Amino acid sequence: MLDTLIRKSVYSILLVLFVHSVYAQEDIIHEDSLFIESPGIESFRSKSKLDPNKAALYSAVFPGLGQMYNKQYWKLPIVYGGAILIGYLVQYNQDYYTAFRNAWIAETDDDESTVNPFPRFNAYSLQRKAEQFQRNRDFMIIIGAVYYLLTIVDAHVAAHLIEFDINDELAIMPSYKPQTEYTVRNVGMSVVFNLSK
Numbered sequence: 384m385l386d387t388l389i390r391k392s393v394y395s396i397l398l399v400l401f402v403h404s405v406y407a408q409e410d411i412i413h414e415d416s417l418f419i420e421s422p423g424i425e426s427f428r429s430k431s432k433l434d435p436n437k438a439a440l441y442s443a444v445f446p447g448l449g450q451m452y453n454k455q456y457w458k459l460p461i462v463y464g465g466a467i468l469i470g471y472l473v474q475y476n477q478d479y480y481t482a483f484r485n486a487w488i489a490e491t492d493d494d495e496s497t498v499n500p501f502p503r504f505n506a507y508s509l510q511r512k513a514e515q516f517q518r519n520r521d522f523m524i525i526i527g528a529v530y531y532l533l534t535i536v537d538a539h540v541a542a543h544l545i546e547f548d549i550n551d552e553l554a555i556m557p558s559y560k561p562q563t564e565y566t567v568r569n570v571g572m573s574v575v576f577n578l579s580k
Contacts, residue, residue: 435542442538446531449538453545462534469527476520483513 433453442449446466450458482500487509489497501509562568 433542433545435539438542439535439539442535446534449535450541453538453541455541455545458537465530466527469523469530473520473523473527476516476523480513480516480520483509483516487513 438449438452440449441452447459447462450456450462483504486499486501486504487506490499490506490509499509504512558569558571560566560569
């Protein structure tokens with residue numbers, strides 16, 4: 384009895400804390416300075432000429448169109464070259480899968496009129512080769528779907544970052560601190576703010 388009462392009390396407290404944190408986050412989101420339209424301050428929405436959602440939609444409808452919307456024409460050979468290569472590999476594996484499957488059927492159908500075009504392979508080897516090319520074809524189709532999604536993500540992210548202002552006051556630089564008697568050697572990246580103006 385006491386155990387269930389304690390458990391219910393803990394659940395109630397966690398629920399109240401969760402609801403309170405949700406409302407606190409909602410207040411913070413509404414007061415985010417990124418979306419405040421002030422007369423003297425330019426926000427991302429007023430300054431940016433590119434819409435990331437539109438770039439992603441264009442790239443989803445026709446691959447490469449999102450990159451053209453972002454004026455990143457140099458990416459078009461990469462987008463279409465990758466698509467052509469993946470399409471070629473899918474077709475290559477499909478052709479060999481069909482050839483080995485038909486050869487396996489010809490080898491196992493007990494019909495003298497059908498001839499196995501691969502006489503070096505027995506029925507088991509033909510079946511294994513057909514399965515191998517089928518697996519490779521299916522894998523390349525999955526790679527093609529992932530590649531298509533990556534072109535959409537690339538267009539979306541590039542539309543966000545293409546007008547990102549990188550000024551001289553902020554720099555990301557490699558850092559190295561040699562080992563001393565009291566510290567260990569550190570290698571990494573450091574963010575540097577230049578406040579001398």
